[in-house]
Amino acid sequence: MATATDRKARQGPLNAVPVILFLIVGFAAPLLAVIGYSFMPERTFGLFQKPSFDNYVTVFTSTSYISFLWSLGLAAVTVILLALICYPIAYGLARVFGRWSTLLTLLFTIPLFVSENVRLYGWILFFIKNGVLLGTLKSLFGIEIQSWLFTEGIIVLGMVYVYLPFMLFPMTLGVSMVPNETRDAAFDLGATRWQVFKEVDLPLSMPGIVIGFLLSFVLAVGAIVEAKVLGGQKVIPITHDIEIAFTYAQNWPLGSALAVLLMVVVGALVLTVLRRFDLDAILGRR
């Protein structure tokens, strides 16, 4: 009896071996390779040379910080705008729209089935000189305006548009997690609508909001095509720098160092937020 249990206990890790191997090869190995390359000499393709911090020194003495700031800044603006736009929609989906919610959710999901690039070129057609918007204004009303394409504003618009579902859906989940009776109770105990929102709705939907923030921020920091396509390379985000290093410049070690730095910065931010908003504590589980 005891030996049978022992054998079963030993079988557990053994059975996990295929998954562990798969994760090592598919998930950890590329990451480790990137980290490894970041310590290799400039413009080499080998992974087993004398490691050094040269690439990091190059990054810190170059103007890469501008790209970092652009990436983080654009992501921050995007996430804040997304929060402001998505909360009312999430509230509506969870509480107000009733049976229309399913249809609306579907409408918000459908764009995800179309390639991001295609959708962004759609925006180009919409905003371009003599395009859908400006062309219509010109021919119908004779109004001629400067195109907004290739500005920072249009990059933010593109990013808000692309990452909206990633903020909206966790947020909707968060809002729908607030029990109606709890809101009624707060109102019944004398709270105004605003106080109910502040004291009950917001804190209790915080897990969904935080997850939405993190998800869309992490994705937005890695955004590249919005700046390339809509921004017309007016702004070079860090991801673009990384791409250049890996392709045109053929400098994998430098690209790797940039990528590692980006991971470190974003990882630190995410961990800080997760420490500040302990999801379990918010949910009252501990």
Place this chain on the structure above:
Amino acid sequence: MTTRLPVIELRQITKTFGNFTAVHSIDLSIGEGEFFTIVGPSGSGKTTVLRMLAGLESPTSGDIVLRGQRINDVPANRRPTCMVFQSLALFPHRTVGQNIEFPLKIRDVAPEERKKRALQLMAQLRLPEDYYGKNVTKCSGGERQRVALARALAYNPDILFFDEPLSAIDYKLRKTLEKELKDIHRETGKTFIYITHSLEEAMVMSDRIGVMRLGRLVQVGTPNEIYTAPNSKFVSEFIGDVNIIPVRLANGNRLQSDELGAEFSAPGMPAGFSVGHLVVRPESLRIIERREDAENVLTGTLYNEYALGSRIQYQVRVGEQVFIVERLRQQALNGRLDTQVLVGWNARDSILVGD
């Protein structure tokens, strides 16, 4: 019972949701300091009535009057009323103390004053003082119950509403909390309006009970009146085990049961009675030895017995119908299962009701 001034009144209150009428033209007046319980099966509209009283729903037609003032348009947060919800609706992200202090915080009461009041209420409701900083989600069912009540009392309402707060609690604790609630009612002197689907629970606590069925208030009375003089088959059945015999009026003011092929003498006959039900409670129905021992007698088979602690319940089958008889434990009938017995009752111990 002394007559009380009405504190809150429902006048011709109707509530419809789409084409479903949840509450049907209810008239009800509840007295100052009264413990009033609305009883009904699920879907009878009792929770809707409570939510309208609390201001969380507005009536489709009719008036809600608080001490002579029409309050239909006063929202829940400005009514001097407070509700203890079925789910209790505690704030899971707050401590016991913060939950209780919530209504005071909303009113900008100073923190030290709030804490003082919260600790007072916790003492009154027998919550240990060190629970002040405890997360409510870590409290037991009974403790949460007390926190919810303390929070409602902190609001200092004139009327407290209770929406089946004890329904999810096990029997023993429920019995304790029922008594505690009635004690709190006496201590505070506030009006309590309570909702339950259990008439038994209502009986223990209430000054008066209103029975609801399909959105209508079918009977209002003291627990004793509801128990001894139910005005319908529905109300009489609601209190638990009861024997009901369908009857019609026969010659000489007697009642005829076609199913049982028997005639009974009747308690007081309502004017214009023709068909209805004769209700005999299990403790009024007796197993007798001689036909002369009761006014109405039926012959049946003693089919089964159930021990209820202080009493024993017997099942007697008469034709197709099952009768329930209760006796004290000391009067147990030993070794008589499957034998013929006589069951009987006196007319004055039965109640004649319509449908």
